[in-house]
Amino acid sequence: MSTVIEMQGLRKEFTVRVRAGRLRRAKRTVAAVDGVDLAVPRGELLGYIGPNGAGKSTTLKMLTGILTPTAGTVRVCGLVPVPQRTRLARRIGVVFGQRSLLWWDLPLRDSFDLLRHIYRVPAAGHAARLRRCRSLLELDGLLDTPVRQLSLGQRMRGEITAALLHGPEVLFLDEPTIGLDVVSKQAVRGFLAELGAAGETTVVLTTHDLNDIEKLCRRLVVIDNGRVVHDGSLAQLHQRYGSTRQVVVDLDEPPAEPVTVPGARLVSTGSDGRRLTYALAGAEAGELVARLAGAGALRDLTVLEPAIEDVVTRLYTDR
Amino acid sequence: MGLVTATAARDTSSNPFAQIRGYGALVRSGFRRYATYRQATVAGAATNTVFGFLRCYVMLAVAAGAGGVAAGYRGDQLATYVWFGQGLLAVVLLWGWSDLADRIRTGEVATDLLRPIHPVALYLATDLGRAGYATLFRLLPPVLVGLLVFDFYLPGRPGTWPLFALATLLAVVICFACRFLVNATAYWLLDIRGVTVAWALGSSVLGGLYFPLRFLPAPVAAALYLGTPFPSIIQIPLDVLVERDPAPVQVGLVGVQAVWAAVLLGACQVVQRRAERRLVIQGG
Numbered sequence: 154m155s156t157v158i159e160m161q162g163l164r165k166e167f168t169v170r171v172r173a174g175r176l177r178r179a180k181r182t183v184a185a186v187d188g189v190d191l192a193v194p195r196g197e198l199l200g201y202i203g204p205n206g207a208g209k210s211t212t213l214k215m216l217t218g219i220l221t222p223t224a225g226t227v228r229v230c231g232l233v234p235v236p237q238r239t240r241l242a243r244r245i246g247v248v249f250g251q252r253s254l255l256w257w258d259l260p261l262r263d264s265f266d267l268l269r270h271i272y273r274v275p276a277a278g279h280a281a282r283l284r285r286c287r288s289l290l291e292l293d294g295l296l297d298t299p300v301r302q303l304s305l306g307q308r309m310r311g312e313i314t315a316a317l318l319h320g321p322e323v324l325f326l327d328e329p330t331i332g333l334d335v336v337s338k339q340a341v342r343g344f345l346a347e348l349g350a351a352g353e354t355t356v357v358l359t360t361h362d363l364n365d366i367e368k369l370c371r372r373l374v375v376i377d378n379g380r381v382v383h384d385g386s387l388a389q390l391h392q393r394y395g396s397t398r399q400v401v402v403d404l405d406e407p408p409a410e411p412v413t414v415p416g417a418r419l420v421s422t423g424s425d426g427r428r429l430t431y432a433l434a435g436a437e438a439g440e441l442v443a444r445l446a447g448a449g450a451l452r453d454l455t456v457l458e459p460a461i462e463d464v465v466t467r468l469y470t471d472r
Numbered sequence: 473m474g475l476v477t478a479t480a481a482r483d484t485s486s487n488p489f490a491q492i493r494g495y496g497a498l499v500r501s502g503f504r505r506y507a508t509y510r511q512a513t514v515a516g517a518a519t520n521t522v523f524g525f526l527r528c529y530v531m532l533a534v535a536a537g538a539g540g541v542a543a544g545y546r547g548d549q550l551a552t553y554v555w556f557g558q559g560l561l562a563v564v565l566l567w568g569w570s571d572l573a574d575r576i577r578t579g580e581v582a583t584d585l586l587r588p589i590h591p592v593a594l595y596l597a598t599d600l601g602r603a604g605y606a607t608l609f610r611l612l613p614p615v616l617v618g619l620l621v622f623d624f625y626l627p628g629r630p631g632t633w634p635l636f637a638l639a640t641l642l643a644v645v646i647c648f649a650c651r652f653l654v655n656a657t658a659y660w661l662l663d664i665r666g667v668t669v670a671w672a673l674g675s676s677v678l679g680g681l682y683f684p685l686r687f688l689p690a691p692v693a694a695a696l697y698l699g700t701p702f703p704s705i706i707q708i709p710l711d712v713l714v715e716r717d718p719a720p721v722q723v724g725l726v727g728v729q730a731v732w733a734a735v736l737l738g739a740c741q742v743v744q745r746r747a748e749r750r751l752v753i754q755g756g
């Protein structure tokens with residue numbers, strides 16, 4: 154399989170001024186991205202995750218050509234992003250969770266139409282892609298609303314559509330679910346799953362929310378302080394660092410006798426013994442839940458994913 | 473069919489017709505974007521009309537005091553000058569454009585670089601659409617009102633209307649370039665209010681909005697015409713329209729505008745290149 158994105162020794166330093174004493178300001182150099190090597194094959198859906206300030210956005214900016222690396226090399230679709238930015242722009246799609254690439258005062262329909270002309274794509278392909286996005290992202294009721302009147306979740310569905318209308322080879326998404334309501338998050342995740350399954354578009358998704366990538370990405374790159382600290386599957390990540398998912402159950406009555414499943418550890422008991430919290434270390438959530446349901450009427454159930462911060466903290470304390 | 477079809481092989485980017493259609497779409501979008509602000513359009517047109525009455529009465533009093541002709545303008549020429557000027561100031565958008573500065577401040581401007589189109593061209597095409605909208609809804613209303621109340625001078629030479637249209641187009645380009653440059657100072661300055669005030673003052677006083685620059689001594693006026701872009705924004709289109717000068721001078725004035733438009737767009741390009749370099753190196 155061909156490689157679409159290639160980074161070697163990629164590094165970005167920022168010079169920041171910090172106060173040193175009452176009047177003096179000292180210059181300090183911080184490495185936001187600190188030597189990243191990564192190759193992404195065509196069609197992969199890559200989760201690029203890490204806590205806030207890890208260097209995810211900085212990496213994406215270098216990949217899309219709006220930030221020059223301090224050192225190292227980057228190639229996207231065979232192009233060097235910064236000097237070949239305009240050519241690259243035709244071949245990639247970009248979604249920034251906190252920035253809009255739509256026109257604030259135009260209805261979505263007009264923005265989409267304008268994009269067709271700006272990217273100079275044939276009308277038929279554009280229309281076909283728009284049809285797909287309209288149905289999968291449920292845009293039909295929103296097309297005539299100016300972007301400034303859309304909710305964040307609605308706008309984000311518009312942003313994703315806008316990024317795909319010219320048929321990009323690579324789609325970059327920077328925290329696309331940040332601040333979204335649950336329904337919109339689900340819509341975005343569902344859409345990306347479908348896009349990933351089609352396998353024609355390479356997707357790089359950055360997030361600090363593990364739920365975003367759990368079912369989507371087979372490959373996960375975790376960065377912290379600008380360095381890659383893990384490159385593999387989510388299961389491998391948990392296995393390696395012993396981070397656990399937790400299952401919280403509320404029962405009608407406390408169980409007559411303790412429910413035990415190998416690989417699940419009871420962490421705490423509350424509400425007079427009716428709320429039980431288990432940490433999963435190897436056991437399947439379904440297995441545990443089945444046993445608990447057998448022990449008494451199950452009223453409520455929550456599965457807590459380990460926060461990415463916890464995972465990364467673990468990565469470091471384990472070193 | 474797959475969800476998204478990658479179309480790496482296609483490349484219509486060098487097709488000039490596709491390029492022109494692309495810019496045409498941007499111009500239309502500029503028109504539609506401003507069309508969504510109906511209340512602002514009505515309020516702006518009403519304000520300009522009210523001020524049109526004030527300025528027109530003052531100018532006519534000046535002309536009457538000077539024995540009918542002031543600085544080479546007759547009373548009816550001054551009426552035309554004032555009323556078209558009231559509309560023109562919205563068409564060229566003398567004041568109140570800070571889109572670019574705002575985007576620089578918030579960092580959104582970095583996303584302009586993700587479009588496969590040159591940023592200056594992107595902003596200019598959009599601004600031409602905006603000017604088209606303003607011509608219909610900000611220029612025509614005050615002019616029609618003025619026409620009902622005052623005695624207007626209407627051009628007698630056949631070439632004047634097309635020349636006025638060209639002068640107006642060049643004025644829009646020049647004013648856009650000036651606004652772009654004023655806004656772009658936000659790349660280097662934290663606070664651009666000083667620059668904005670200087671621009672507002674310079675463009676309206678030295679541009680011929682408050683009084684025709686021909687009221688000034690001839691050498692001063694000439695220095696302003698040739699040494700600053702301001703008279704090219706309001707004064708020149710209006711002088712062309714009221715046929716203040718003989719036909720060859722009319723054409724020459726539009727030539728001055730053309731030179732300024734080229735110089736200023738070049739300056740925008742240079743500033744944009746510097747700003748981009750700064751952006752891609754320091755991050756937005």
Ligand SMILES: Nc1ncnc2c1ncn2[C@@H]1O[C@H](COP(=O)(O)OP(=O)(O)O)[C@@H](O)[C@H]1O
Pocket residue numbers: 167168169184185203204205206207208209210211212754755756
């Ligand atoms: N333009 C900039 N100037 C100085 N420091 C920056 C700049 N952009 C990012 N940084 C710093 O680089 C680090 C990584 O930032 P970023 O890539 O935005 O993180 P993430 O997207 O993973 O949250 C942070 O410490 C941030 O403060």
Ligand SMILES: [Mg+2]
Pocket residue numbers: 209210211327328
């Ligand atoms: Mg970020």
